[in-house]
Amino acid sequence: MTARRGPGSLGHLSEERERTRRSYDTVAAEYQARLADELTDKPVDRALLAALVELAVPGAPVADLGCGPGHVTDWLAGRGVPAVGIDLSPRMVAVARRAYPGPEFREGDLLRLPAADGEFGAAVALYSVIHLAPDELRPALAEARRALRPDAPLLVAVHLGTEVRHLDEWWGHQVDVDFRFLPAETLLGALDDAGFVVQARLERSSYPHEVETRRLYVLARTPS
Template sequence: MSGDHDRVRRSYDTVAAEYRQRLADELAGKPLDRALLAALVELAGPGAPVADLGCGPGHVTHWLAGRGVPAVGIDLSPGMVAQARRAYPGVEFREGDLLRLPAADAEFGAAVALYSVIHLAPDELRPALAEARRVLRPGAPLLVAVHLGSEVRHLDEWWGHRVDVDFHFLTAETLLGALQDAGFTIEARLERASYPHEVETRRLYVLARPCP
């Protein structure tokens, strides 16, 4: 694991309990996100397992599982995985890096990565997306969400906890280009403003599938 990934892991371990407490119910206030996740489930097909890449405390994985989906959450932070397993004991969670996913080739019928690739260094984005492609079945949809822009925001304090983590905003061209370079075809893209209860950023969602 690189030093940057270790910083991210330690930072999320530090805030894991408070993160779950504050954000476990966030999908209730995100109607567009719920609609996109529901569309992903429908596109995956009945019974298709779905990976939640960078699942945090597991609330999105739990939402997917509640729709009858065999969902698997994967996160870099052992603290987040522990929170997820404690909160949702009937759902599967695995500890793992986006660059080396703990999953078999073509294991999943769909995957979602909501604001998880934003912690990757620029030269790691394409390899991480190629790794996501590895674990997807042919034609399986991938939904990625990022903050739009070109800045890097650094936090050394988060909810009163000392952390050391960078948030890489991405332009649409950067994300779309990395997806295409990693072997994906872009099916749809959507932008939205932040909801009042969110950090004020513009968000980009991209739906893509592995090229034949």
């Protein structure tokens, strides 16, 4: 296994990635206060995450890619697996470390993960690839594959569609961030191009407490 890239070594961020990072820095504390318990009311998400844990390569850490304030990472750790949360926003990482001292949290970009080759036995990316530019999706999934062991599962969730939703204000804070909805065929094609084998897909409507969108979950694996 190669030495992992150091924490905070983000390299050069595109203008859009930098805007995303600053926006999530701005809302980090509010995000944690509002959404720390969101999995309590998301039975489908919990079931898929539980399946991911069961399918994970035994003994290897499970990565939460785009972990935000760390609540999903902590949920994974509570299921008996070593969990590592990775997020572009240093303030999100700081919030996560304060709130959840058990898991490990690292600052890093989906395009340049602070992880060794084959370090993780599974990974989840819940609504994190929606902040990537169209030409960044495949490289990000290829980077996820690099960090995963053979026969390791990856669970990805996105909002379905072709819309790009821009926010200038979020929970009373000024931000500058885009949310890119994805057609199913775009995500499936990108996973295939990155070398993943798709095993299952599921669509659901939003819960009453969520932003009203159609959501897609795809469970894929690296080749064995």
